[in-house]
Amino acid sequence: MKKAINVEELLGSKWKIRVLKKIIEEKEVNISNLVKETSSNFKKVEEYIKTLNELDIVREKRLGKIRLIIVNEKSLIYNNLERLFRMVGEKYTS
Template structure:
């Protein structure tokens, strides 16, 4: 995990922004649910989740064969990102 990242890495992709918004709403979800919520193909969601995980924004939890993803709230930058998204969305 790398806590250092650029805004472009996170916010430079519409898919990543949709994934972050979905995880903010859902809490934790598997890739299929995130793909459905974001109207994005499974493999594309999987690719972007991997990148978000690498930079420490998303964490993965395994329960048997099920992979659940959620925001990594232990990273203070996640709180800032969510605040930015919330203010931009007007919620």
């Protein structure tokens, strides 16, 4: 069963938005690089990834010590978030 979550928990801080935006842009990202590129805390990002995984927005793949975060392009939540980021990005870059 998928976890219920409110919008504040999903998008409630700047670092969460930076992390989510980076995941959506890259489609597949190493968790260590994600932490560095978003200037975030590893433990917080790890917990957030767990939440995103429970919501079926991403999945995690391990290649030895490397942890890849991969978007689930079939997820309705992912598709709506991707559309939101694209629309907001277009609005502020036009």
